[in-house]
Amino acid sequence: MAGGMFIFSAVDTQAKFLTDTLHPFQIVWFRQLGLVLGLVFMLSYHGASILRTAAPGLQVLRGAVAAGSATLFIFAVSYVPLADAVAVTFVAPFMVTLMGALILREPVGMRRWTAVIIGFLATLIIIRPGTGAIHPAAFLVILAAALFAVRQIVSRALAGSDNTMTTVAYTALVSVALLSVPLPFVWQWPTEGWQIALLISMALMAALAETLVIKALELAQAVVVAPLHYTILIWSTFYGWLIFGDLPDLWTWVGAAIITATGIYTLNRERLAARKPPQT
Template structure:
């Protein structure tokens, strides 16, 4: 997936430890809300097109940005890194769309487990694109983490729908988006990043919208679409704030709470529970992911 790299990506350093408590709280709240959004989106895929659902998800953020611009003026859109801002908006729309398409076919908890390859993709991106040093231990963790993903997916065994492959692509887009979030945190204020994410994502999703639009027929559908829009907007801001006030290696492990909420919502709403091998694979992914993040934290301390 192309990332704007015309100039080197530089990140303004945070305080030595940042505000870890606040960052963890922001990230935890964001993951809780994103899980609720994904659950409602999966429910709606029975009657509405995924693109329409993701567009509705972006709508709340977009309307909030219009209000922000009306109050503070177009200076909100001033950015030092326009290509990175546009790229983040494209990645946000892409990852959300692919994930919702995938969960229309596969259980929510299984999709969440596979999406946890994102931290390993960040490691690969750091080594191959940003030329960051990666030691043998972290490479081993990456290999083991991908092995855990294969256990969850069990390709060729017909255990999961082929659409789970879309989750891998969505995870790659999400990983790229997280890298851009950190790159932008020292260059632009949070409201600018939110504004570009909302505007670019909404514009991109509006293009195919007339071809897939279905007027909601039930009051419940309208309520869920509004709920998705509001929750996703708040969750987006919380994640950006988490990466702004605390080190990524501190708050990133909180992302794994998605598995807890995804399993809980999947069981309560859809009656889905992961099988034994999915749990085994998910635990391997989580363990190696936390190990990788811990190695990054130790490396950051040494520097």
């Protein structure tokens, strides 16, 4: 999970850099194309058996939300500093708790509900709506985080039936198929060598990061590895400063610190709840 977050931050940096010259739909399409190239390699090595799934509906759903989440995020970072956008994505664990309670009917105690409320209030500290502190596109990041939370829940459900390669395969096929629909209307041929190099690098690195995250969710419970998601802020802040000269302001750091603390608390409560023996 830590390795996946490190690589995803590099992918996001390359994507933001490319938004100055290419349409976000095209960037996301190339990002997901890396998974398709990996799928071609996997098919040549493992054969069509990796396409056998016990849950085709969930696989299609995961591919769709993966495409939607990536698209919204890249649209947002074309306007919002990278570290600020990443800090807002930290609401995803709270959304997992919220969805688990409302959709899956998982029990959630008062302490975890309090942590969820505090986490969302901290997000408002970062965005500060109405003040003009951050571009309104930051709200697209919240939608992206919601889809990321859905993807996490689906990944947990798939871990018990399908292996990592199968999930990567369907995520690649579904996301690229959906993103290919608007592509002809926004396509621009890359004219510079650096554009081509960044597109190839982004595609390959995204494929690797996606595989690492899925494998992490296979090997351990989400509540164990999910806190490592917060390390992406370290790398995104570094890349944002190094490449774009952006640094989060004080209130963004305050909001991010509150979200991180409450997020880790929420995940720890989920871990403790999972350890409790069933009532008899």
